[in-house]
Amino acid sequence: MFSESSRYYRQKTVDVVTKDGRTVKAVALRRLPAVSGKAAVTKGNDRLDIIAQRKYGDPSRFWYITDANTELQANDLVRETGRSIRLPEQ
Numbered sequence: 001m002f003s004e005s006s007r008y009y010r011q012k013t014v015d016v017v018t019k020d021g022r023t024v025k026a027v028a029l030r031r032l033p034a035v036s037g038k039a040a041v042t043k044g045n046d047r048l049d050i051i052a053q054r055k056y057g058d059p060s061r062f063w064y065i066t067d068a069n070t071e072l073q074a075n076d077l078v079r080e081t082g083r084s085i086r087l088p089e090q
Contacts, residue, residue: 037088
């Protein structure tokens with residue numbers, strides 16, 4: 001269902017009963033892992049996928065960066081130039 005690079009790849013599914021009584025499969029809530037990393041400062045046109053490409057050689061790993069920071073909206077991490085964000089080592 002999810003590619004191997006997805007944060008949901010190994011996530012369990014659960015059965016959920018909807019308001020109208022149907023049972024559907026849903027991805028279980030995912031707990032954020034404890035992540036350490038180094039601080040980096042965002043630049044002019046940074047996007048999370050561009051940073052992930054630079055750091056890990058894979059733009060689909062942008063979610064490693066979102067996991068290491070506390071923003072609810074991932075793009076808020078790169079909305080302002082000069083912001084310090086945490087980049088995990090792997």
